[in-house]
Amino acid sequence: xxxxxxxxxxxxTGGRIQDTxxxxxxxxxxxxGWQVSAMLSVGDDWDAIRDALEFLLARADALVVTGGxxxxxxxxxxxxxxxxxxxxxxxxxxxxxxIRTLFEQRRLTWTENNAKQAVFPEGAExxxxxxxxxxxxxxxxxxxVVAVIPGVPAEARRMLPEGVTPLFRKAFPEAALHVxxxxxxxxxxxxxxxxxxxxxxxFAGLGVGVGFYPRFPENxxxxxxxxxxxxxAKEKIRAAGELVEARLAKxxxxxxxxxIEKIIAEGLTKQGLTLAVAESCTGxxxxxxxxxxxxxxxxxxxxxxxxxxxAKIALLGVPEAVIREHGAVSAETxxxxxxxxxxxxxxxxxxxxxxxxxxxxxxxxxPVGTVHIALADGQSTxxxxxxxxxxxxxxxxxxxxxALLMLQRHLAGEKDL
Amino acid sequence: xxxxxxxxxxxxTGGRIQDTxxxxxxxxxxxxGWQVSAMLSVGDDWDAIRDALEFLLARADALVVTGGxxxxxxxxxxxxxxxxxxxxxxxxxxxxxxIRTLFEQRRLTWTENNAKQAVFPEGAExxxxxxxxxxxxxxxxxxxVVAVIPGVPAEARRMLPEGVTPLFRKAFPEAALHVxxxxxxxxxxxxxxxxxxxxxxxFAGLGVGVGFYPRFPENxxxxxxxxxxxxxAKEKIRAAGELVEARLAKxxxxxxxxxIEKIIAEGLTKQGLTLAVAESCTGxxxxxxxxxxxxxxxxxxxxxxxxxxxAKIALLGVPEAVIREHGAVSAETxxxxxxxxxxxxxxxxxxxxxxxxxxxxxxxxxPVGTVHIALADGQSTxxxxxxxxxxxxxxxxxxxxxALLMLQRHLAGEKDL
Numbered sequence: 049x050x051x052x053x054x055x056x057x058x059x060x061t062g063g064r065i066q067d068t069x070x071x072x073x074x075x076x077x078x079x080x081g082w083q084v085s086a087m088l089s090v091g092d093d094w095d096a097i098r099d100a101l102e103f104l105l106a107r108a109d110a111l112v113v114t115g116g117x118x119x120x121x122x123x124x125x126x127x128x129x130x131x132x133x134x135x136x137x138x139x140x141x142x143x144x145x146x147i148r149t150l151f152e153q154r155r156l157t158w159t160e161n162n163a164k165q166a167v168f169p170e171g172a173e174x175x176x177x178x179x180x181x182x183x184x185x186x187x188x189x190x191x192x193v194v195a196v197i198p199g200v201p202a203e204a205r206r207m208l209p210e211g212v213t214p215l216f217r218k219a220f221p222e223a224a225l226h227v228x229x230x231x232x233x234x235x236x237x238x239x240x241x242x243x244x245x246x247x248x249x250x251f252a253g254l255g256v257g258v259g260f261y262p263r264f265p266e267n268x269x270x271x272x273x274x275x276x277x278x279x280x281a282k283e284k285i286r287a288a289g290e291l292v293e294a295r296l297a298k299x300x301x302x303x304x305x306x307x308i309e310k311i312i313a314e315g316l317t318k319q320g321l322t323l324a325v326a327e328s329c330t331g332x333x334x335x336x337x338x339x340x341x342x343x344x345x346x347x348x349x350x351x352x353x354x355x356x357x358x359a360k361i362a363l364l365g366v367p368e369a370v371i372r373e374h375g376a377v378s379a380e381t382x383x384x385x386x387x388x389x390x391x392x393x394x395x396x397x398x399x400x401x402x403x404x405x406x407x408x409x410x411x412x413x414x415p416v417g418t419v420h421i422a423l424a425d426g427q428s429t430x431x432x433x434x435x436x437x438x439x440x441x442x443x444x445x446x447x448x449x450x451a452l453l454m455l456q457r458h459l460a461g462e463k464d465l
Numbered sequence: 466x467x468x469x470x471x472x473x474x475x476x477x478t479g480g481r482i483q484d485t486x487x488x489x490x491x492x493x494x495x496x497x498g499w500q501v502s503a504m505l506s507v508g509d510d511w512d513a514i515r516d517a518l519e520f521l522l523a524r525a526d527a528l529v530v531t532g533g534x535x536x537x538x539x540x541x542x543x544x545x546x547x548x549x550x551x552x553x554x555x556x557x558x559x560x561x562x563x564i565r566t567l568f569e570q571r572r573l574t575w576t577e578n579n580a581k582q583a584v585f586p587e588g589a590e591x592x593x594x595x596x597x598x599x600x601x602x603x604x605x606x607x608x609x610v611v612a613v614i615p616g617v618p619a620e621a622r623r624m625l626p627e628g629v630t631p632l633f634r635k636a637f638p639e640a641a642l643h644v645x646x647x648x649x650x651x652x653x654x655x656x657x658x659x660x661x662x663x664x665x666x667x668f669a670g671l672g673v674g675v676g677f678y679p680r681f682p683e684n685x686x687x688x689x690x691x692x693x694x695x696x697x698a699k700e701k702i703r704a705a706g707e708l709v710e711a712r713l714a715k716x717x718x719x720x721x722x723x724x725i726e727k728i729i730a731e732g733l734t735k736q737g738l739t740l741a742v743a744e745s746c747t748g749x750x751x752x753x754x755x756x757x758x759x760x761x762x763x764x765x766x767x768x769x770x771x772x773x774x775x776a777k778i779a780l781l782g783v784p785e786a787v788i789r790e791h792g793a794v795s796a797e798t799x800x801x802x803x804x805x806x807x808x809x810x811x812x813x814x815x816x817x818x819x820x821x822x823x824x825x826x827x828x829x830x831x832p833v834g835t836v837h838i839a840l841a842d843g844q845s846t847x848x849x850x851x852x853x854x855x856x857x858x859x860x861x862x863x864x865x866x867x868a869l870l871m872l873q874r875h876l877a878g879e880k881d882l
Contacts, residue, residue, distance in 0.1 A: 060491070060493055061488070061489075061490060061500075061501040061502075061503070061504065062492075062495050062499070062676070063488050063489070063491030063492025063493070063494070063676070064492075064495075064676045064678070065484060066483075066486070066488045066679065067484075067487070067488065067504075068483060069482050069641070070484070070506065071482070071483045071484065072480070073476055073477060073478070073480070073869070074477070074480030075480030075481075076480070076481070078479050078480050078481075081476065083478075084478040084479070084480070084508070085507070085513065086478070086480075086505060086506065086507050086513065086517065087477065087478065087484075087501065087505070087507075088503060088504070088506075089487065089505075090502075090503050090504075091501075096502065096503065098518075099524070100503070103520050107516070108514075111766050112593050155639050164872075191792070204586065218503075236573075238573055238576075239535055239536065240536035240537060240576050240578050240579050241536060241573075241574060242537075243536065243537035244576045244578060245539060245577075247538075251780060257475075258539075259475050259476060259481070259539065260537050260539065261476050261481065261482065261534040262535075262537070262617065263809075264619075270481065272479070280874070291534045325770075327749070329756075330753075330756075330759070331749075331755070331756025331761075332744070332748075332749025332750065332751070332752035332753040332756070332768050332770065333749065333753040333770070334749070335748050335749035335770045335772075336748050336750045336784055336861075337862070338745075338748070338859070339747075339748025339749070339770070339822075339858065340748070340858055341744075342823070342824055342825065342857060344748075344774050345773070346558040346771070347773065348770075348772045348773075349772060349773045349775060349776060350769065350770060350771055350772055350775075350776035350780065351748070351769070351770030352767065352768070352769050352770070352780070353742075353756075353765075353767060353768030353770075354764045354767055355747065355756070355765045355766060355767055355768070356762070356767060356811075358767075358811075359766060359767035359810065362809070363767065363769070363780065368607070381781055392776075392779070392802070393776065394775075405756075406759070407759055408759065408760075436573060437570050437571035437572065438571075438820040439596075440757065440759055441757055444702050444753075444756070444757070449488075450866075454799050462703045
């Protein structure tokens with residue numbers, strides 16, 4: 049089954065607000081196993097709405113329309129839909145009473161234009177709005193269904209699953225497919241390299257759709273299968289997933305809803321380990337990311353952003369001589385930072401990053417983007433050098449990702465960090 | 466002049482990502498005095514792209530198309546556009562060399578599919594991509610122009626004003642008006658309150674367009690004037706701007722391209738002051754934001770993320786008794802954190818934040834969202850309590866914004882922080 053999406057409003061075509069309803073509706077359709085053939089946004093304009101409905105109805109079995117159901121003069125969606133289908137407008141007394149009651153309950157002054165929200169095309173099926181005054185409605189024509197709901201995101205978010213989806217499933221029972229997806233989150237490999245790595249896999253032949261989504265600094269590979277039987281979709285995804293794992297295993301750091309921060313938080317908590325972080329060029333981004341996980345105070349003892357050499361000496365005990373001899377950005381300093389923060393914080397693990405984020409500060413021997421990452425666990429200290437080639441912000445993000453990855457691998461018991 | 470917008474990608478129709486480009490393009494058109502007739506999104510599908518181009522070209526003079534320019538097999542935009550216009554495909558050697566160079570600079574392994582990003586429809590005008598490998602292009606047909614750029618928001622955000630807008634202005638000189646805009650960045654006031662505050666101003670009468678753009682945690686008010694003469698537009702913006710300033714002055718913390726981080730960096734550098742930051746609930750977000758400004762090492766001596774009480778005692782010298790008596794989240798602790806980090810770092814200023822980001826950890830007296838912010842300058846210490854009502858991440862962002870605002874006001878010599 050194909051779904052078309054139409055969002056209406058001058059605030060959309062004027063770029064004044066971000067349309068979040070289209071993505072919400074698309075996700076809902078995806079979850080139901082329906083294809084979205086097109087998403088269209090037009091202003092509060094009779095001809096534009098008529099043309100949009102015509103374009104979408106030629107390409108979809110069902111439409112979801114949002115916006116323009118308000119009480120003011122510029123809200124013409126209901127009338128425009130009725131006109132496009134040659135339907136008269138009727139007032140629904142039950143809805144009118146409901147709206148009047150809401151006004152009394154909320155002690156709002158009743159103005160006649162509000163009665164407009166009780167007017168629907170003749171023969172329309174009313175879709176209740178549990179959180180607002182503007183009810184939605186659905187009209188059927190030539191085996192197709194058009195559902196119209198308010199544009200207010202909070203209202204659409206409820207009416208979509210509670211009103212629209214059930215209505216579509218009833219209208220198109222054969223279209224209720226099971227959808228199974230699998231997401232593989234990769235780091236340290238470009239989108240094109242991901243593509244090349246799985247080029248020999250015949251996903252179509254396996255009945256699985258594949259998509260590549262760059263999410264700097266990550267790359268996501270998403271598999272999707274739609275089948276009548278849930279078990280069948282699961283099986284297709286499992287089979288295709290194994291082929292992806294076989295080719296990209298060493299780049300996969302998370303799957304589906306996992307994030308590297310959550311995996312690390314779980315790992316540290318499960319193993320009962322504590323962590324201290326010493327950051328230079330990442331400026332606090334690593335601890336900012338780790339503390340986005342609720343309960344991170346259970347394992348994160350402290351973080352220090354030692355931007356000055358004095359701070360590296362005072363808070364990490366890095367000998368001034370080492371900084372003088374090897375420089376603040378060096379393998380030696382990174383190691384001593386990791387060991388120092390671990391020792392001074394009395395934690396099980398110490399993670400440290402020092403580097404040159406840019407745009408200036410680079411030298412011949414240590415160009416902008418040079419980053420040293422070290423992890424100390426009391427027995428040994430691992431250190432790696434990275435050469436990043438992005439702008440300041442993206443070098444920071446890349447460095448934080450590389451550091452978190454080193455920690456994740458250590459917690460997974462991997463030897464090669 | 467009418468503009469049509471087409472965003473392409475299965476990640477859009479699949480609801481996996483939110484299309485932010487359409488709103489960005491619509492806003493850009495709005496600022497140029499162009500009308501947006503329709504915004505359409507379709508998947509990576511030949512027929513869908515062809516139909517979409519046809520629908521939009523029938524209703525617009527110029528199209529902006531984004532997405533599907535990547536190197537992978539599912540990126541078919543260039544070929545689909547060429548097919549729709551009956552144009553052959555040609556490799557642009559200059560672009561190919563540029564991409565190969567980028568790969569060498571970033572030490573990325575070259576795979577042949579990347580050469581695809583140097584292929585364009587014959588006769589197309591290349592639109593440079595200053596921040597990525599995928600260049601854009603423009604084709605003209607029957608007096609209409611179609612500009613195609615990558616879907617990566619960061620890249621589109623630059624190529625739109627630098628590449629697409631100038632190209633459209635050249636192609637449609639009659640539509641080229643002088644556009645003057647002014648952006649007022651507000652904090653601590655809701656979008657609707659901003660709207661209400663300027664409700665009495667007759668912007669239309671002043672010949673100025675006004676738009677409200679929520680940018681969590683900020684709200685931006687943008688004034689736009691389009692006139693034949695540049696001086697006239699400037700004058701209209703100046704007059705309307707004065708009225709905005711008169712009503713919202715105390716909420717305006719930045720204008721146009723200014724950011725709070727840059728303003729603070731300039732203030733500290735100009736006044737030759739150094740800073741140390743002590744963070745608890747913000748987890749390093751404050752120093753992360755400050756270190757996004759190049760040269761921040763000139764003023765930021767250190768930051769400490771004292772997540773544990775032990776760290777607050779060791780790194781800030783907060784007496785254990787104070788934490789026991791008043792709690793880690795208290796005005797007293799916040800003050801001592803600010804004074805402590807300043808003293809131990811030997812800086813001119815000490816900024817501190819302690820609070821409960823949530824979702825758990827709240828109490829009757831100190832609910833989730835309770836945040837104490839303090840600033841010490843050696844003479845005195847200012848402390849403020851905030852009650853935030855968001856989720857964990859947004860509470861962190863809000864708290865970091867409030868802390869930076871306190872610092873900005875102090876640097877501006879304001880007494881009421």
